[in-house]
Amino acid sequence: MDPRIREHADIIVEHSTDLQAGENVVIDAHPVAEDLVVALHERIADVGANPLVVSERTGTRFRRAYLRNHEGDFDFPDHQMALYEAMDVYIAIRASDNVSQTSDIDPETTREYDQVTQPILEERLGKTWCLTQFPAAANAQLAEMSTEEYESFVWDATIRDWDEQREFQSHMVDILDPASEVRIVSGEETDVTMSVEGMTTLNDYGEANLPGGEVFTAPVPDSVEGTVYFDKPVYQQGREITDVRVTFEGGRVVEHSAAKNEDVLTNILDTDEGARRLGELGIGMNRGIDRFTYNMLFDEKMGDTVHMAVGRAYDDCVGEGREKNESAVHVDMIVDMSEDSFIEVDGEVVQRDGTFRFEDGFSQ
Amino acid sequence: MDPRIREHADIIVEHSTDLQAGENVVIDAHPVAEDLVVALHERIADVGANPLVVSERTGTRFRRAYLRNHEGDFDFPDHQMALYEAMDVYIAIRASDNVSQTSDIDPETTREYDQVTQPILEERLGKTWCLTQFPAAANAQLAEMSTEEYESFVWDATIRDWDEQREFQSHMVDILDPASEVRIVSGEETDVTMSVEGMTTLNDYGEANLPGGEVFTAPVPDSVEGTVYFDKPVYQQGREITDVRVTFEGGRVVEHSAAKNEDVLTNILDTDEGARRLGELGIGMNRGIDRFTYNMLFDEKMGDTVHMAVGRAYDDCVGEGREKNESAVHVDMIVDMSEDSFIEVDGEVVQRDGTFRFEDGFSQ
Numbered sequence: 001m002d003p004r005i006r007e008h009a010d011i012i013v014e015h016s017t018d019l020q021a022g023e024n025v026v027i028d029a030h031p032v033a034e035d036l037v038v039a040l041h042e043r044i045a046d047v048g049a050n051p052l053v054v055s056e057r058t059g060t061r062f063r064r065a066y067l068r069n070h071e072g073d074f075d076f077p078d079h080q081m082a083l084y085e086a087m088d089v090y091i092a093i094r095a096s097d098n099v100s101q102t103s104d105i106d107p108e109t110t111r112e113y114d115q116v117t118q119p120i121l122e123e124r125l126g127k128t129w130c131l132t133q134f135p136a137a138a139n140a141q142l143a144e145m146s147t148e149e150y151e152s153f154v155w156d157a158t159i160r161d162w163d164e165q166r167e168f169q170s171h172m173v174d175i176l177d178p179a180s181e182v183r184i185v186s187g188e189e190t191d192v193t194m195s196v197e198g199m200t201t202l203n204d205y206g207e208a209n210l211p212g213g214e215v216f217t218a219p220v221p222d223s224v225e226g227t228v229y230f231d232k233p234v235y236q237q238g239r240e241i242t243d244v245r246v247t248f249e250g251g252r253v254v255e256h257s258a259a260k261n262e263d264v265l266t267n268i269l270d271t272d273e274g275a276r277r278l279g280e281l282g283i284g285m286n287r288g289i290d291r292f293t294y295n296m297l298f299d300e301k302m303g304d305t306v307h308m309a310v311g312r313a314y315d316d317c318v319g320e321g322r323e324k325n326e327s328a329v330h331v332d333m334i335v336d337m338s339e340d341s342f343i344e345v346d347g348e349v350v351q352r353d354g355t356f357r358f359e360d361g362f363s364q
Numbered sequence: 365m366d367p368r369i370r371e372h373a374d375i376i377v378e379h380s381t382d383l384q385a386g387e388n389v390v391i392d393a394h395p396v397a398e399d400l401v402v403a404l405h406e407r408i409a410d411v412g413a414n415p416l417v418v419s420e421r422t423g424t425r426f427r428r429a430y431l432r433n434h435e436g437d438f439d440f441p442d443h444q445m446a447l448y449e450a451m452d453v454y455i456a457i458r459a460s461d462n463v464s465q466t467s468d469i470d471p472e473t474t475r476e477y478d479q480v481t482q483p484i485l486e487e488r489l490g491k492t493w494c495l496t497q498f499p500a501a502a503n504a505q506l507a508e509m510s511t512e513e514y515e516s517f518v519w520d521a522t523i524r525d526w527d528e529q530r531e532f533q534s535h536m537v538d539i540l541d542p543a544s545e546v547r548i549v550s551g552e553e554t555d556v557t558m559s560v561e562g563m564t565t566l567n568d569y570g571e572a573n574l575p576g577g578e579v580f581t582a583p584v585p586d587s588v589e590g591t592v593y594f595d596k597p598v599y600q601q602g603r604e605i606t607d608v609r610v611t612f613e614g615g616r617v618v619e620h621s622a623a624k625n626e627d628v629l630t631n632i633l634d635t636d637e638g639a640r641r642l643g644e645l646g647i648g649m650n651r652g653i654d655r656f657t658y659n660m661l662f663d664e665k666m667g668d669t670v671h672m673a674v675g676r677a678y679d680d681c682v683g684e685g686r687e688k689n690e691s692a693v694h695v696d697m698i699v700d701m702s703e704d705s706f707i708e709v710d711g712e713v714v715q716r717d718g719t720f721r722f723e724d725g726f727s728q
Contacts (some may be wrong), residue, residue, distance in 0.1 A: 024443035031395030033423060041426040045433035053419040053426060062405040062417060063396060071407035077414035079388035079450035086446035150502035 009039035016130040021048035023088040033095035033134035074116040095134035107267040132210040143293035166205035178199040186341035192226035194219040198319040213286020213301035218317035222251035232334035238339030274327030279313035303356030304338035373403035380494040385412035387452040397459035397498035427497035438480040459498035468600030471631040496574040507657035529571035541565040550705035556590035558583040562683040577665035579651020582681035586615035638691030643677035668702035668718030
């Protein structure tokens, strides 16, 4: 086994989830991630926790078979809920044998299934969880890299000094957490403002997301105004949505378009009322991730980007007594901030062309 | 996909488990059985039941990693119990990428783990369940067959007219169910008697076991007397135990030996008090299974064999008010009855040299 797989498992168990003896762990993984599942079991045994392996990630052939053959009107799976209620820690491993495995499922079916099973998602998100990536061949292919190069990309981004990264990102938390208004401007098209007043800005340094490397908060749902051009593609339901443009009025997406797979985007926005509002604003700060790989777990952490997600907000970002955006979906979309761009917080520029105010080379 | 895989799934869903809309199903499978898991999801969707895929079969690399790294003193996995309590139907698929995957686990560790998790096994056995086989390459190798030949072996034994098989076996149920004493004699060494008085004889026609093809009951625990030479090898914990000889007194194994891996046998018998007593007597009646393949799911159903299991008895075999043999283990061992052998029930020979009393060619 590649020794980096055991280092990866060490970080998941010791840093990301801080696993303790007697805790009940669910590992949710596609079969191609077997090596990491093995390494995790070694460490879980060391700690004295209790593992269970499930395979409920969306990109499996059997999930596809189930959704394609189902006539709709999904039943709620009580046994899954019972499992996740009794679970303490959830480790989800992204990996695929074919990233287009879900591409011939009717988006309407996926939407219905997501709606019915939303309480399960909520239950899992209420526990200690870690979402990470195993560098399977199909994921390398999506990133347009050889498997070996992709392995290095994933493990270089993952096996890091997370204390150092936390320290770097804390400067941005200190700016955003007490702020009221945020404005994001990029290129000719993107100019959007939103309130984050009363919301909590979190520092992601490789806990729930591994790799980590972002600072994120929840916009006040009704406050978002303006237009955004997401210049990086979005991969959803096995399909690539490109050149997404959305316009917000009163927090709601009132216009949207995409060059490719616009219908998939429309379906996402039509999932429920919350799917037309922003649930997250994130600032990518992981300079170890230096290329776009069609994988949101990495892409949203790239230095010199921001991302916004339509759909569900994270509980921990929503201040007490504040309205939380609820939805069955959470879809991140990315804006490149490396050129001709700035982030303004309460009227002050805090990042210009990818350089933060607290870094060398920043110019007001 | 081989069309026989979908036929196999049809039988599991329609015949073996009689799956109904809204039922909560757990499929427990090694990743190499993926095709059958896919076909099952198609049928589960048709029916409107709710699937969950877990990978908790013993022969995985990660179970091995867990057991080898654990220091003992296992914790009870509450989340697994919660899942199985909320489950209606359990489908376990045997398949392996290496049938020796568990061969370097300390048998003592396996014994401890089995003891701690016994309530989970009991919970699963209390639900509708089906144990079946997917013809993976490693299983073919164990059977000393090419993968393609083994596929035909498995599916010929599995995709059958189970109504016809049930009818054939019911003759033997009619003999054994009301009986008191059973005597099994084979060759020079095997001569054992036991009481089955008050116990229930069941007809296995492809429900809990797929393939089915046996008639089985539970001996009265203290009644077993005599010696048995099990001429077919036993495969346990990734190791082959050969030429097992056991002597019973007052129902208890008082002497045992094996030509190979006797220590594994000793460990099984030392699991608990019930592991030294018989929990099952079975008569193999599936003439579709015409060769020994080192796989108990098939071997015990072979025509012209009987099998006895040390350890746990099945609830449904134990008559009301009767003592049930309890144990963390259930290990079947087979006696060839095709030559120089007979089965006597209450003093009458009911099978001689593999031919039943209710078949042509039987000679008293």
